[in-house]
Amino acid sequence: MALDRALIFLGPPGAGKGTQAKQIAQSCGVPHLSTGDMFRDAVSRGTDLGRQVKPIMERGELVPDDMVMKLVEERLARPDCAHGFVFDGFPRTIAQATALDGILARRGFGKPLVIDLAVSADMLMRRLTGRRTCSVGGEIYNVYDAPPKTPDVCDVDGGRLVQRSDDRPEVVTERLAAYERQTRPLTDYYRRQGVLDAVDASASVEEVGRALREILKSVKS
Numbered sequence: 001m002a003l004d005r006a007l008i009f010l011g012p013p014g015a016g017k018g019t020q021a022k023q024i025a026q027s028c029g030v031p032h033l034s035t036g037d038m039f040r041d042a043v044s045r046g047t048d049l050g051r052q053v054k055p056i057m058e059r060g061e062l063v064p065d066d067m068v069m070k071l072v073e074e075r076l077a078r079p080d081c082a083h084g085f086v087f088d089g090f091p092r093t094i095a096q097a098t099a100l101d102g103i104l105a106r107r108g109f110g111k112p113l114v115i116d117l118a119v120s121a122d123m124l125m126r127r128l129t130g131r132r133t134c135s136v137g138g139e140i141y142n143v144y145d146a147p148p149k150t151p152d153v154c155d156v157d158g159g160r161l162v163q164r165s166d167d168r169p170e171v172v173t174e175r176l177a178a179y180e181r182q183t184r185p186l187t188d189y190y191r192r193q194g195v196l197d198a199v200d201a202s203a204s205v206e207e208v209g210r211a212l213r214e215i216l217k218s219v220k221s
């Protein structure tokens with residue numbers, strides 16, 4: 001399934017953006033661009049960027065727009081982005097969304113397809129505190145709802161599963177507040193452009209995946 005556009009997943013932390021974005025990017029043969037993964041990679045490598053964003057991420061706040069846009073603009077210039085890409089966790093502010101509009105236009109892409117993953121707040125806490133991620137390949141699990149076959153070991157590559165430090169309940173509260181304050185307004189922004197679809201993300205991973213594939217099919221036809 002070709003994509004030839006930007007696919008954007010909106011939705012609060014824990015809605016399932018990464019889980020779905022990885023699968024869709026893989027089936028479309030385009031890159032999965034998670035700005036959160038890129039910042040965590042910078043933190044773990046101890047780069048200048050990593051040193052700057054670490055305390056911000058640990059507080060559950062958003063990284064400043066100029067730092068995010070620099071990262072994204074550099075990433076989109078790479079050749080693997082020529083046929084589209086799936087964003088996960090970007091854009092997160094109106095300023096990022098308007099900057100992205102400009103980049104997409106300059107790179108010859110049309111309007112993005114935006115899908116809002118909607119979930120209730122109590123479910124988000126369970127998903128975030130139960131989340132575990134493979135330290136090798138980044139596969140996503142949940143100790144309650146999507147456990148690995150062997151506890152703490154990745155089914156795919158045997159990597160050790162780790163808990164993100166910002167998935168502690170006190171940081172989760174701040175991340176959800178940042179979402180409401182700075183990111184939720186993007187649903188109106190994209191609705192006004194006529195590019196927003198919504199999916200009930202409280203359903204199972206498989207059901208959400210099915211609903212997303214239906215949307216992609218209808219956009220293509």
Ligand code: ADP
Nearest residue numbers: 013014015016017018019127131141142204205
């Ligand atoms: P996000 O990228 O939006 O923060 P993730 O994709 O990392 O969210 O998912 C958060 C947690 O919820 C993970 O532990 C994941 O395994 C789990 N999860 C994702 N989608 C579902 C779903 N539809 N049903 C149950 N658990 C899910």
Ligand code: AMP
Nearest residue numbers: 035036037057061062063068089090092
């Ligand atoms: P995520 O992995 O998407 O949950 O992001 C983890 C953290 O990285 C967020 O809480 C922010 O501190 C930072 N981050 C990721 N993407 C962005 C973005 N687009 N804008 C600002 N901060 C971001």
